[in-house]
Amino acid sequence: MEPNLLLTPGPTPIPPQVNRAMSDGMIGHRSSDFTSLMENVQSNIKTLFGTEEPVAILTSSGTSALETSMVNLVGPDESIVVIVSGAFGDRFKSIAQTYPYDVHVYEVPWGEGVDLQSFKSFLYSKENIKAVFSQACETSTAVVHPLHSLGELVKNYNSDTLFIVDGVSAVGGMQFDMARDSIDCLVTGSQKALMLPPGIAFVAMNKQARKRASQNEISRFYLDINKYFKSLEENSTPFTPAVSLIQGLNQVLELYREEGVEQVYDRHLKMRNMLRAGLKALDFELLVEDDHASPTVTAFKSDEAELSHIKDNLKKKYGITIAGGQKQLKGKILRIGHMGYMFPKDMLTVLSALEAIVSDHRGKKYYGSALTAAQEAYYESI
Ligand SMILES: Cc1ncc(COP(=O)(O)O)c(C=O)c1O
Missing domain, CATH: 3.40.640.10 (Type I PLP-dependent aspartate aminotransferase-like (Major domain))
Known part of the structure; x- marks a missing residue:
């Protein structure tokens, strides 16, 4: 359901x-x-x-x-x-x-x-x-x-x-x-x-x-x-x-x-900032420096086993689909798309699921850390 x-x-x-x-x-x-x-x-x-x-x-x-x-x-x-x-x-x-x-x-x-x-x-x-x-x-x-x-x-x-x-x-x-x-x-x-x-x-x-x-x-x-x-x-x-x-x-x-074109672009930037802050709080390394970070997609690194565990569990336990790396980046990154019919609350959803998955996988409690960082990023940008 x-x-x-x-x-x-x-x-x-x-x-x-x-x-x-x-x-x-x-x-x-x-x-x-x-x-x-x-x-x-x-x-x-x-x-x-x-x-x-x-x-x-x-x-x-x-x-x-x-x-x-x-x-x-x-x-x-x-x-x-x-x-x-x-x-x-x-x-x-x-x-x-x-x-x-x-x-x-x-x-x-x-x-x-x-x-x-x-x-x-x-x-x-x-x-x-x-x-x-x-x-x-x-x-x-x-x-x-x-x-x-x-x-x-x-x-x-x-x-x-x-x-x-x-x-x-x-x-x-x-x-x-x-x-x-x-x-x-x-x-x-x-x-x-x-x-x-x-x-x-x-x-x-x-x-x-x-x-x-x-x-x-x-x-x-x-x-x-x-x-x-x-x-x-x-x-x-x-x-x-x-x-x-x-x-x-x-x-x-x-x-x-209805939303206003500028507001749509601004929403994309907010989602990017939330996701980047949240992923960093989960101790992930981001693939791209801030200067070139896309407002529509974000990539983060980890070892192949953890990436595959995250992707599978997001899908299996939470019904969330994200993407892997392509060609030379296969097995090295995961990519989260945040474009189109996508909102700041969706970033909170995926980050809270990630908190649970990595807490369990690494045996270290991350509960609340990504959400706090993402919310701070959101409120800083309004
Ligand atoms: C930047 C970029 N160019 C080209 C394409 C190819 O588009 P399509 O798969 O619709 O042929 C894609 C698809 O993901 C893309 O992201």
């Missing part, structure tokens, strides 16, 4: 209002009902991307948006830089290596943010780089990169070099302003901070990027972003969209309006 708590960094819980909106009943995607739905979605979604431009919606997972950004913005034989700081930077690299590009990989130790001086030397040692690709939040390590400084650095290198950002675990959970941060293209998926089921992906581009996309000669069909922007002129999509998810999205945007 006890409800489960899904604290993975995607997919994330769906608000009941959104579930209801998704079962409102099907509408034809070539009908005026759909056109007005899309019109509403477009007028409300731009603020989450920090853009005045339309946001294209694809019926596919986040990876398709990563690939779309690449195949539309990089032409054959062009040189690009891909920042790899975890599993999703690796994903960008793999996509890049699928196409006829000249790919330069800038490696960042997993768990760290980009070091700007070192990245600058790397970038300036290359000639004619057409685009730089980075995650906003590298979900596999819980790192947020210094996007504003990175964007500035890219534009100082060459104002024609595009800065392309994977915002999959970030858009909706932290503030974006594409112009301020010199981001030419920002993409995300539905199943993270946006509180929707997996299944749609989003691509926002500024005018410079859209021009590049319209002139690009590389072969593509479903992922040709020009088709999506053309259809959006009539509040439509080139192919059958995931209508129910877009109905859900309309409700998600209403929830943002």
